[in-house]
Amino acid sequence: MAADKETALQEIREILKVKLIEQLSLEDVKPEEITDELPLFGEGLGLDSLDAVEIIVLLQRNFGVEVKDAQESREIFQSVNTLAEYIYQQKTGA
Amino acid sequence: MPDFDRTPKAKRRGNRPGIWFFKTVMRVAGLRGAYALLYPVCFYYACFDRAAVRSALPYLSRRFPGMNRWQREWAAYKLFVAQGKNLIDRHALVAGAVSFDTGIVGYDQVAALSGEGQGFILLTSHVGNWQTVMHSLERLEKTVYLLMRPEENPALRKAVQVDSEKSRLKIISPDQHLGGMVEVMQALEQGDIVSIMGDRTYGADGVDVRFMGATARFPYSAFHIAASAGCPVVVLLSSKTGINSYSVNMAEVLWPKLVRGQDRKKQLCDWVQQYADILENYLLVHPLQYFIFYDIWESGNIDHRTKNVE
Numbered sequence: 252m253a254a255d256k257e258t259a260l261q262e263i264r265e266i267l268k269v270k271l272i273e274q275l276s277l278e279d280v281k282p283e284e285i286t287d288e289l290p291l292f293g294e295g296l297g298l299d300s301l302d303a304v305e306i307i308v309l310l311q312r313n314f315g316v317e318v319k320d321a322q323e324s325r326e327i328f329q330s331v332n333t334l335a336e337y338i339y340q341q342k343t344g345a
Numbered sequence: 346m347p348d349f350d351r352t353p354k355a356k357r358r359g360n361r362p363g364i365w366f367f368k369t370v371m372r373v374a375g376l377r378g379a380y381a382l383l384y385p386v387c388f389y390y391a392c393f394d395r396a397a398v399r400s401a402l403p404y405l406s407r408r409f410p411g412m413n414r415w416q417r418e419w420a421a422y423k424l425f426v427a428q429g430k431n432l433i434d435r436h437a438l439v440a441g442a443v444s445f446d447t448g449i450v451g452y453d454q455v456a457a458l459s460g461e462g463q464g465f466i467l468l469t470s471h472v473g474n475w476q477t478v479m480h481s482l483e484r485l486e487k488t489v490y491l492l493m494r495p496e497e498n499p500a501l502r503k504a505v506q507v508d509s510e511k512s513r514l515k516i517i518s519p520d521q522h523l524g525g526m527v528e529v530m531q532a533l534e535q536g537d538i539v540s541i542m543g544d545r546t547y548g549a550d551g552v553d554v555r556f557m558g559a560t561a562r563f564p565y566s567a568f569h570i571a572a573s574a575g576c577p578v579v580v581l582l583s584s585k586t587g588i589n590s591y592s593v594n595m596a597e598v599l600w601p602k603l604v605r606g607q608d609r610k611k612q613l614c615d616w617v618q619q620y621a622d623i624l625e626n627y628l629l630v631h632p633l634q635y636f637i638f639y640d641i642w643e644s645g646n647i648d649h650r651t652k653n654v655e
Contacts, residue, residue, distance in 0.1 A: 273605070276606070276609055292523070300519070300525075301524075301526070301550075301566055303523040303524070303526045303527070304569065304570050304574070307527065307530045308530075317534075318527055319531055321522065321528050324522060324523060324527045328522075328523060
């Protein structure tokens with residue numbers, strides 16, 4: 252069960268990294284350079300608040316997942332890992 | 346009385362006793378009485394508050410390049426009076442003391458958008474009296490979210506009743522996590538209206554556009570959000586046309602799109618330039634309705650507010 256979850260999370264992370272690069276036009280960044288725990292905003296990947304708009308749209312279009320709770324977003328938007336966890340929870344209800 | 350740049354000194358111009366005094370005069374003597382009081386007050390500012398006059402000159406010198414110094418000072422005085430009238434109207438409206446005849450050009454298409462459940466961005470400018478115009482949008486029966494810092498002047502905030510429980514005007518602060526973008530996207534998703542100021546960056550990122558014969562820096566966030574969310578940008582312009590009347594223009598509806606793989610900022614700049622042209626054309630007709638008491642043309646302009654990314 253735990254192995255299944257980890258496999259699913261890994262798959263989501265990989266898709267996320269590719270989509271982030273596409274959606275945010277991060278031409279100089281390769282998927283393998285985005286580590287799972289790399290902070291997305293500020294120091295780290297260096298995204299700003301307008302990039303957050305693109306990520307919200309990315310989650311809707313590619314995963315059918317919506318972010319509605321502003322408080323929750325603080326946890327969700329930390330890294331690829333936290334985004335993947337959120338997507339997994341929303342998809343499986345886990 | 347004029348609402349200049351928000352320096353500590355500027356705050357004192359709109360303090361609680363001042364607002365109370367004008368509101369009392371308005372109740373006793375009506376709009377015309379309150380307006381009459383404006384002339385000496387604004388004359389005082391025009392003569393003795395050099396910071397106030399200086400803040401008006403960047404706009405006036407570009408809008409009226411042929412004027413000499415004294416003509417510009419006179420124009421500054423008239424601008425102060427015009428803005429004072431707008432502020433009095435705003436308070437009168439909120440107090441329920443008066444109703445304004447507001448003709449809206451382009452209302453049908455905006456109502457159609459709204460009727461289809463389409464959220465949109467309302468791009469406002471420092472032209473006319475957008476706060477008063479917002480009340481005229483109540484007939485759309487949508488909540489209007491203002492992407493702005495909560496009014497720093499508590500007296501003024503209380504007076505305009507933005508964000509009160511019964512108000513359909515709510516504030517989304519850009520100081521929140523992710524600049525309030527989660528709330529913005531949610532509002533657009535549910536078919537509501539998000540109002541964003543289009544002609545001053547307030548420390549946010551911007552692009553250089555041609556505006557009144559020179560380069561000015563305008564923010565592009567409205568167009569970026571709209572392009573991402575797939576929603577339109579409705580340009581809102583307004584002007585006071587009589588004692589009890591305003592003219593509102595919402596005829597310009599832009600649908601920004603971004604082509605992936607091309608320079609995003611360059612594409613956004615083209616959309617912002619369209620808006621700058623619309624605003625400039627409007628100001629040709631309504632020159633003394635532009636209350637931008639800040640030099641948006643200054644080269645390498647760094648706004649005094651800091652950008653909040655987190």
